[in-house]
Amino acid sequence: MFHLFWYILVGLIAGVIAKSVMHVHMTIFWTIVLGIIGSIIGGSVTHIFFRPSSERFHPAGLIFSTLGAILVLYACIKLNIHFPRVL
Numbered sequence: 001m002f003h004l005f006w007y008i009l010v011g012l013i014a015g016v017i018a019k020s021v022m023h024v025h026m027t028i029f030w031t032i033v034l035g036i037i038g039s040i041i042g043g044s045v046t047h048i049f050f051r052p053s054s055e056r057f058h059p060a061g062l063i064f065s066t067l068g069a070i071l072v073l074y075a076c077i078k079l080n081i082h083f084p085r086v087l
Contacts, residue, residue: 008032013065014034014066015033015035024077030083035069038067039061039068041068042065046061
């Protein structure tokens with residue numbers, strides 16, 4: 001249960017950073033979803049190249065989560081996919 005809270009929190013932080021870097025406006029729900037998808041992509045890349053010593057924490061988690069979210073936003077912009085905007 002506590003892990004779900006951390007997934008949402010890290011997803012929110014990574015999503016907010018990514019959408020501010022890419023200058024995209026979206027709702028808080030889609031920001032969290034973007035950050036969680038970015039965390040999955042960034043975590044996969046991180047675990048392929050750098051095996052963590054403990055399975056609970058990887059020091060580059062937030063950085064690669066943000067980079068993964070930026071990659072997802074870039075792909076969405078290139079594919080002309082629109083997110084619901086904040087009014």
